[in-house]
Amino acid sequence: MMRVFLLLCTLLLCGEVKSQDPDPPTITHLSVDSLSQQVEIYWYNNAPEAVGYVIYFQDAAGLWIPLDTVYGQQNLSYITQGSNSQFQQETYSIVAFDALGNSSSRSEAHSTLFMNYFYSLCDSVCELMWDLYPEMLNQVGFKLIVHQKDLSGSGFEIVNEILLSNLDTIYNYPVDYSSKYTFTLQAYNTLDSVSKSNRFAITTTQVVPPTYAYINKVNVDNDNFIEVSVISDSYFVDYFEVYRSSFDGGFFQYIGDANVLENEKSGVLIDEMVFPNQNIYHYKVKAFDICARPYVLPSYPDTIEQFEAHQLKLSALSLKPSEMQLSWIDYPFFLEKESYSLWLDVNGDLEQIRSIIPNSYGLIDISDKVGSICAFAISYEQQENVLGLQDTVYSNRICLTKEPTIFFPSAFTPSNGDIKNNTWKPLIVGLESISSFSLQIYNRWGVKIHEITSPSGFWDGYYNGKVSESGVYNFHLDFNFGSSEKGSRQGTIRLIR
Numbered sequence: 001m002m003r004v005f006l007l008l009c010t011l012l013l014c015g016e017v018k019s020q021d022p023d024p025p026t027i028t029h030l031s032v033d034s035l036s037q038q039v040e041i042y043w044y045n046n047a048p049e050a051v052g053y054v055i056y057f058q059d060a061a062g063l064w065i066p067l068d069t070v071y072g073q074q075n076l077s078y079i080t081q082g083s084n085s086q087f088q089q090e091t092y093s094i095v096a097f098d099a100l101g102n103s104s105s106r107s108e109a110h111s112t113l114f115m116n117y118f119y120s121l122c123d124s125v126c127e128l129m130w131d132l133y134p135e136m137l138n139q140v141g142f143k144l145i146v147h148q149k150d151l152s153g154s155g156f157e158i159v160n161e162i163l164l165s166n167l168d169t170i171y172n173y174p175v176d177y178s179s180k181y182t183f184t185l186q187a188y189n190t191l192d193s194v195s196k197s198n199r200f201a202i203t204t205t206q207v208v209p210p211t212y213a214y215i216n217k218v219n220v221d222n223d224n225f226i227e228v229s230v231i232s233d234s235y236f237v238d239y240f241e242v243y244r245s246s247f248d249g250g251f252f253q254y255i256g257d258a259n260v261l262e263n264e265k266s267g268v269l270i271d272e273m274v275f276p277n278q279n280i281y282h283y284k285v286k287a288f289d290i291c292a293r294p295y296v297l298p299s300y301p302d303t304i305e306q307f308e309a310h311q312l313k314l315s316a317l318s319l320k321p322s323e324m325q326l327s328w329i330d331y332p333f334f335l336e337k338e339s340y341s342l343w344l345d346v347n348g349d350l351e352q353i354r355s356i357i358p359n360s361y362g363l364i365d366i367s368d369k370v371g372s373i374c375a376f377a378i379s380y381e382q383q384e385n386v387l388g389l390q391d392t393v394y395s396n397r398i399c400l401t402k403e404p405t406i407f408f409p410s411a412f413t414p415s416n417g418d419i420k421n422n423t424w425k426p427l428i429v430g431l432e433s434i435s436s437f438s439l440q441i442y443n444r445w446g447v448k449i450h451e452i453t454s455p456s457g458f459w460d461g462y463y464n465g466k467v468s469e470s471g472v473y474n475f476h477l478d479f480n481f482g483s484s485e486k487g488s489r490q491g492t493i494r495l496i497r
Helices: 002-014
Strands: 026-033 038-044 050-058 064-071 077-079 091-098 115-120 125-130 139-150 157-165 170-174 179-189 194-203 213-220 226-232 237-245 253-259 266-271 282-289 308-310 314-319 323-328 338-346 349-356 360-365 371-381 392-394 398-402 405-407 427-429 434-442 448-452 471-481 485-495
Touching: 026 091, 038 091, 115 179, 115 194, 125 179, 139 170, 213 282, 213 308, 226 237, 226 253, 226 282, 237 266, 314 371, 314 398, 323 338, 323 371, 323 398, 338 360, 349 360
Parallel strands: 026 194, 213 392
Antiparallel strands: 026 038, 038 077, 050 064, 050 091, 115 125, 125 170, 139 157, 139 179, 179 194, 213 226, 226 266, 237 253, 237 282, 253 266, 282 308, 314 323, 323 360, 338 349, 338 371, 371 392, 371 398, 405 427, 434 448, 434 471, 471 485
16 A cells, blocks of 8 residues: 555656646737837736746847746736837737746737828828737727817817727828827727827928919020029929920920929929020920929019010121121010120130120121130129029020131251251141140151140151151141131141251
């Protein structure tokens, strides 16, 4: 009998005791505290032998990271620290453990309630979006809580609560202008538990329509393209449609958009399909706001007719090497009184010729000019206008090219005992117009014996350290002048010893 008792003691009491792992807990709901950046976790214990719990967090890579340990079977809630649930959905799980060190498997993953939004300024609607929340036990539905504060002056505040079903995942909330809205979503169940989502706020702004669209400049650039510059009085203008007509009173054809940069009120379109030396081009514009709503507007100040403008046009009556006979029209589209002047661009150097009166003609003396010669007119506002602008427009350019005059001496006498005529060099009128220069000298067998790379260079008659033989030598000159114009010369030189 004693032997049986000892055997039972050994098997039941005195040997190693092995117990079953605890059942995992059940997370009932999570709630986000947006002010404190914390997540409140609540769960139900399914293991009577549990003495504590380990809280796990799932990171961005999908790995489960232990956050903390909660001791005590009846401690069934936990508040995280440093949560980022205001800006993203977070997922948690819990493991129960007993006094013998046995642990349950992880509970089913449970994610925070997270709400996204899209605010449509043009539709005056805030679209709210979230996922279903099946993890919540006995969920009944959602409650959307909206706080609105008026910013227009009255300062009133209202709270709106909207009940939604547990199958809703989207809601379009209409908003008023000049208000601040704060949105929070809550999930609730039959046990009076509440799960709060992240919270976010928007401030609504009214799209202010423009009252005018003013073509402040129709300018011809150096490439003879036309720049159309437009300005309005609203930061909500997104672009201007630009229309062009090739003659006064003609049909206006859409040619492109003058896009407005962010936080700007003006846009520019460069019209390349034009010939401003031949035609006068008329332009109109139509403004579109950021909601793609068109506005057919008068110019500033309020005028009945839709505003149009054309470029400042310069015409050539006659072009001669010694003079340019020109005519020009006016540019009557500035808000302030304008002045006019006539200019020359000679090889990139600008020179004001004189002030001019509009719709007139005149002569420019260019007898002493060499290279690339372009005439253009300028119209400019005499003072700042009511829009704070003081604009200048340029006309098209009337250009001609005059090659420099180059004289090549026919002979020279190096090392003949006197000090005269010892070098050979070309004499150039209009030296300043030449941008590159290459003059090569060859003997009668076609061998290059010297090269001059500067208009001021020369040949002293030497080749390989010795004075060349008497005879006739050939030269060939290539040069660039003006605005990349090309020229060439060739001839002979007689070297006399």
